[in-house]
Amino acid sequence: MTVTAPVRSERDTTGHPAHRDGNVLRWLAAYTASMMGDNVYYLALSWAAVRAGTPAQAGLVMAASAVPRALLMLGGGVIADRLGPRRVVIGSDAVRCAAVLAVAVLLFTTDPGLWPLAVLAVVFGTVDAVFMPAVGALPARVTSRDQLARVQGMRGLGIRFASVAGGPLGGLGVALGGAAAAFGLAALLIAVSVPLLVSVRTRELPADDTAASGGTAWRDLVAGLRYTRRHRVLAPLVLAIALGDLGFVGPLNVGLALLADERGWGASGMGWVLAGFGVGAGAASLLLTVRGRVPHAGHVMAYACVAGSVAIGALAYAPDVASAVGVALLVGLLAGLSGALCAALLQTQSDPACLGRVTAVASLVSLGFAPLSMPLSAAAIGTWGTRPVFVVSALVCGLGGMVALGARDLRRAELPR
Secondary structure, eight states, X not given: XXXXXXXXXXXXXXXXXXXXXXXXXXXXXXXXXXXXXXXXXXXXXXHHHHHXXXXXXXXXXXXXXXXXXXXXXXXXHHHHHHHOHHHHHHHHHHHHHHHHHHHHHHHHHOOOOSHHHHHHHHHHHHHHHHHHHHHHHSHHHHSOGGGHHHHHHHHHHHHHHHHHHHHHHHHHHHHHHHHHHHHHHHHHHHHHHHHHHHTOOBOOOOOOTTSOTTOOHHHHHHHHXXXXXXXXTHHHHHHXXXXXXXXXXXXXXXXXXXXXXXXXXXXXXXXXXXXXXXXHHXXXXXXXXXXXXXXXXXXXXXXXXXXXXXXXXXXXXXXXXXXXXXXXXXXXXXXXXXXXXXXXXXXXXXXXXXXXXXXXXXXXXXXXXXXXXXXXXXXXXXXXXXXXXXXXXXXXXXXXXXXXXXXXXXXXXXXXX
């Protein structure tokens, strides 16, 4: 496995904290620009799909990327490990930029209907299957192990900034020039990440012990799955992530909208609740960015997951918007802390040479399976109401924390000093 970027040793990465390391900051700027482009892209895609077809057709276009993403995610992890995550992320951003720009030009010059939007969604989902494992594996290449928790906090701040800034930017693009202008803006933001990533230096990795030299991609995939399943920390950690996201995604997406409608809070009330969640999650990211390390990481992650599940259940019992905002802030803080610690433990406990495959497994259970809870949550709320469904979701989420507490090696896991 080769790395084409200029290489620096582990010793070179430990001299400065990550938030003062120019190499890490270039990576963070590239990641944030790419995420902002993603936010603008999804807004432009939804707007263009609604304008070009029926609501049902627009929904199919928006969902078109989920199938290739889920089917190809594990293979994407193999590619990230074989080619190196930096190279894969650069190539993925270049392909995404070209695809979005092509649709922008097409929309600007003609009225093609829904088909180019559907093709773009499929292309995006296919590239995401490679991009997401590589993005997860890249921080371990640009900083030392003792800085990975801080880097996860910085990454969380980048995600929050991208979500806050991306929506208004996309709306401005649509207002000024329609979907074509918004797609063009998304392509520009994604393009900004490419030269920044080219300038990022990465470290050499040890030989891959999970696959035989010269093995096929299939053998690499099987070896990565076997490695994850047999690992005393990673196996229960992936299960905890799966349960936590399964219980979290439904209530905080579909369930919250239905709760706001049921209580008469309206769109503005739901917006305030979401803002409370965002502030809490941002505070957790800022805490990790400043501290850099959380002692007893396994214990803290597990207890934060359990406490966060209680807060999720309590959200359905909030009597008014103000109290719901306070509970949502607590949910965001605890979920943000447990999620960042899960990511940091995933990276520090994994063999760096197979981190792409491990990240692919975690991403698949989080982003591939967890969204299935959204239609189930909506149907269950329609039958039983919000409170029972929020309570059941909280129990599922809390079960993830209990799995972490019950696995001795995960419970005792520490972040590097």
